[in-house]
Amino acid sequence: MNPAACFVQEIFSSVQGEGPCVGCRQIFLRFAGCNLKCAYCDTPVDPSPSCRCELTPGKKDFALLANPLTPVQAAGAVAKLNPKIHQSLSLTGGEPLLHAEFLLELIPLLPEFRRGIYLETNGSLPRELSRIIHLVDLVAMDIKLPGTAGLPPLWEKHRDFLAVARQKQVFVKIVVDEKTGPEEFDRAVGLVREAGEIPLVIQPVTRTNGKPGIGPERLLFFQERALGFLSDVRVIPQVHKLLGVA
Ligand code: SF4
Known part of the structure; x- marks a missing residue:
């Protein structure tokens, strides 16, 4: 067996539902496995x-x-x-950087x-990112808020990750809900500010009923807070869920 072989969940065509490339047509390659366990x-x-x-793109005729x-x-x-009809290939998961060996072989074949190449990542594996950053064009990186995601703090890992991701086009996404506190939010904004001019996307958690898990006033409160330090701060919900696509 090829030592780089790995578990892939699905390969399909759809529209990007998050962040500044929302609505763009992409091919998604979704990996199994994640090193984190977010509450949401x-x-x-x-x-x-x-x-x-x-x-066939968009037909859901899976083999x-x-x-x-x-x-x-x-x-x-x-x-x-x-x-040819797609903007980019989205590497998503799970966490794609758990499969750096596979990516080193795969990307040159694409x-x-x-x-x-658009990399969607939880932003916690800086060493793995540095192995493949030369093969990636756009990094869509999460900063996980400990109280919101139900995780131990990852601040140092996120800082190191951003330092590597800066070599390419990058934006940061922060998921917020009604539990999100200003302190953890400000700390994440501070990391983005330290790294330079990077767009920040504030994404409300989507509840199982499809509604945002945080009220509009609170979302605007967080956006205003971030705009005190950063110039490009957008509030963007998960649009693919509204459209009913994967
Ligand atoms: S990083 Fe993403 S895939 Fe992994 S547990 Fe968190 S939300 Fe799920």
Whole structure:
């Protein structure tokens, strides 16, 4: 077996539902497994015996490929989805950086995308990012608020991660809900400010009923707070959930 082979959940075409590229058409390659366990996680991260690979962009006509997939198999599944009509390839999860070895082999095999490779990451694995940063074009990075995500603090890891991510285009996303406190929010904004001119997206948690898990006044309060230190701060909900797409 190829030592770089890994468990991939699905490969499919859809629209990006979060952050500044919201609405752009992407091919998504979703990895199994995550090194964190956020309280609000809505993504199945346990490895599946097979990977669902869409055959026609947007048609949900999935074929199953047995896991683990080799980089060649994954690149072949991506190539079938008409990369030319897509803005970029989104590496998502789970946490894609748990599979740095696989990515080092996979990315050079991929067809060209208009805007290249888009990495969605929890921002906690700086060493792994430094191994593949030369192959990535845009980094969509989370800063996890301990009280909101139900995690131990990751401030130092996020700081180191941002220092590496700065080599490429990057934006930071902070998920907030009604439990989010100003102190942890300010600390995250401080990290973004330290790293330079980086867009910040404040994303309300989406409840299981599809509604935001925080009121509009509180969202505007956090945006105003961040705008005291940063020039580009946007409030963007998870649009793919409104559209009913993956
Ligand atoms: S980092 Fe993302 S995939 Fe991992 S547990 Fe948190 S929300 Fe889920």
